[in-house]
Amino acid sequence: MTAKKRVTIIELSVYENTVPLVAGYLQAYAQQDPLVRDAFEFDIFSASLSIDQRELVETLRSRGSDTYAFSCYIWNMGLITRVLPELMAVCPDAYYVLGGPQVINHFLEYAPVGEPKVVVCHGEGEHTFYELLRQLRAPEPDLSQVSGISYWSADGQPVETDKRPRIGQLDDIPSPFGAGIFDDGEYTFTVLETNRGCPFSCGFCFWGAATQSKVYKFDEDRVKADIDWIAEHGVASVFIADANWGHAPRDVELSRHIVAAKQEHGFPTSMVIAAAKNRPERVAEITEILVRGGLVTSQPISLQTVNPTALKMIDRANIRETTYTDLQRSLRERDISSFVEMIWPLPGETLDSFKAGIAKLCRLGADTLTIYPQLLLHNTALYNQKEVMGLEVERASAPEAEADVVVATKWVTREECVEGTWCYYAMHSLYNARGLYHLSAYLDRTGVIPYEQFFTDASFFLRDAENPVSRFFAESVDTADNYSLLNVGKVAHMLLQSRRAEFDELLLGFCQEQEWWSLPYVPLLLDLDLLARPYVYRENIRAPGCPLSRVKLEHLGATEFEVSMADDDWRFLVDQGIVASAGERLRITHPQDGKMPHPRQRDMEHNAAYCHVMIQRLRQLLPVIRPVDHTTTGDGRRLDPVGQRQW
Incomplete structure (x- = not known):
């Protein structure tokens, strides 16, 4: 034989x-x-x-x-x-x-x-x-x-040799789960496909270009059997590889099946999806099913850009902008976190239009904005038009990868690309991580300084500062390391935990150099931002790393601050809608649920992965800000909250 x-x-x-x-x-x-x-x-x-x-x-x-x-x-x-x-x-x-x-x-x-x-x-x-x-x-x-x-x-x-046509009957491919191929392994992460194809042909993406738009589906019962295998074998994390989860009506039932499998077996415990374009109602329904089922904590909204010229040039103009705003509104009504995904620099996007897009989304109340560098992927429409589009690339430093990061286009010079990336880091620090969230919103809303200029000024301040945070940003820009998903988490880890005090000092230093620092209520809002910055780990809160200007810290507990302030400051906070009414003190309570303790023995890569997830479920990290009357019972418990709001 x-x-x-x-x-x-x-x-x-x-x-x-x-x-x-x-x-x-x-x-x-x-x-x-x-x-x-x-x-x-x-x-x-x-x-x-x-x-x-x-x-x-x-x-x-x-x-x-x-x-x-x-x-x-x-x-x-x-x-x-x-x-x-x-x-x-x-x-x-x-x-x-x-x-x-x-x-x-x-x-x-x-x-x-x-x-x-x-x-x-x-x-x-x-x-x-x-x-x-x-x-x-x-x-x-x-x-x-x-x-x-x-x-x-x-x-x-x-x-x-001759080109091969796509496989039209996907069930001709036996399920490797059902075939027992993986039965002897121990796994914590899996990809799951329920279909192949994409009806869109976005210029930066290989999906639509590779599949020529036609979507073919695996049989629904086969998909459910694969889900059951994943749950029965204790696989913790699932990435749905479909280009548009929620595009098909059956995706609602499949989402319910995943939740039911988790309820029966305890797995999977987390799930990531690429949401359908132009299906905000169905996506919101699916997200609520998965959130209530404990599988997802936040919904990505893949906007990429709000510039009409750029949308047209990447063949994405047929995806309605209202889809994203409707989805964000629907998720907010359900109290579900979301994060907007964008790309910089896309063809047709200028530095000014990029900054304007960020500002627009901040005004619309996006929970967080995640901005990825443009990667020039093989076989995409942009790859085939790179000379026409003037796309210049640099290879990211990760030796195991081949990530070609776009550093210039016909519309953006290398210097402008760097400025836009620094502007993103400023926005990530001051808006996403809530460094100057209330203050920047007030200055933009009152016309003192718009978000575009605010983030620009902050970016130049950060570039000139001698600080561990600034040095990390500079190295990331120089090496194109921001292409890595872990970069978002590394920044969150530093700003909200390991370099928290140094970042507080940076915030105060930036504000004190600006002309608007002398305005009446700006120091009050800075104090509020310093106290309300979220905590990414389950830990005792700390006093800010710099002095408070307008409020007096009366109480520091394991999870809450109490501060007192002047009557006119109370009236200002009520007028701004930050609190519902005045009280004797302002209480800021930071939540602990859903967080893990800081794993001090784990390396930065591990911490970054956790922090990346947490910054994208920001609603669950934000403190409750409420006035309280200082009436107490015999056991010292404080009573009578007279109004509260979560930010």
Whole structure:
């Protein structure tokens, strides 16, 4: 009996203990054919990007495989390109297969010249990989018979075979969950697909470009069975990979099924979705189901920009802006946190229009704004128009990735791009982290200084300051590290915990340098912001790291401040709608529920991931601000709140 050939499918993921879904798809599809099943032994190797490069090469070499298949994405391609030549040197007789968004249509960039045993797959991989294995059974494979691949011919010429159509019947791909492929693993994170495709073709995104708009669905009962497997096997976190969760009416029922599975098994405990465009009512309904079910704490609103010119240039003008404002309103009525996602710099966006967009969203009361740098992704419309759009890029410093960050466009110089990024850090610090939230709102509302100029002035102050916070911002800008999702969490960790006192001093220093500092109620609002800045961990609150100007701190408890103030200051706070009525003292109570203690032994990466989630569920972190009459009972409890409001 002929020994089986061994094929190893490699997934290198951002997170530890991730279900290798792509590898599972490839194996489940291919082994349906008895000829392939009898000829190959399947082996899946899954690891996080933290794995040592030499360890990875040695581990794969020890597999002794005849074929190695890599799943290639922007976040792991730097590691793969270093590992591939080393692995080929120690396993010269094996075939090497590269598939995934990063390598599609980029054969010449990733396949070593003249190496006939390196194959690049284009498009969906299941059927292509299956056909490739059928050929690799033979002593002399004929790769020309496999559609959807590129390779080097024996005479050193690049060959590209016919393009393969998309898989229209997704249920032709067996569920790897149902096939038992993952049964022996222990996982904490998984991706779940219920459909493939996207009806939109946003210029910065590969999704629509790759799928040509048509959406195909997996059978609903199959999806529910996959959800049940996830819950029964204790997988904690789920990312729904659909481009538009909530686009289909059935997504409401699937959301309810996930909640029911959690109630029965205790898992999953968290979930992330990419919400549907132009379906605000259904998305709000789904979000409420998931929030009440304890699976999500906040809803992303992927706006990207509010500039009509930029929206048109990225082919996103058909997504209504009212969709996002309606969704935000609906979520606020349900007391559900949301966060607006934007991208800087997009084609057509100028520095002034970017600042104006931030200001507009602040005036509309967005809970938080998350602004990502523009990444130039392979195979997107913008990638194919980069010269026309004047897109200049720099490679981010993370060695395991291949993140090309846009640093200039036809509408934005490199210097303006840097200024816009600093302006984002100022907004993130003063609005998202509530550094000067009440003060900036008052100055904008009264026409003293609009948000656009306020954040600009703050950004220049931060750039000139000698402070750990400013140094972190400067390094992030210089290395394009802000492309990492963890960057948002690192900033929140510093501003709201590790560098809290230093940041208080920065806030006071900035205010005292401004002309508006002499206005009557500005010091009062600064005091309020210093006391009301949220806490991201469950810990005892602290007195501000700088002196208070207009209020007197009368009481500092584990979770609350009490301050006294002059009568005219009380009248001002009532007039501004910050409190409902005057009292003897102002009580600011910081919530503790839903927070974890500060894990002092954990590294910054771990803390950043937690803080990123927390800053995006800001409503649950904000203190209750209320006046109290200082009447007490015999046991010292304070009574009679006369009005309260959460900010």
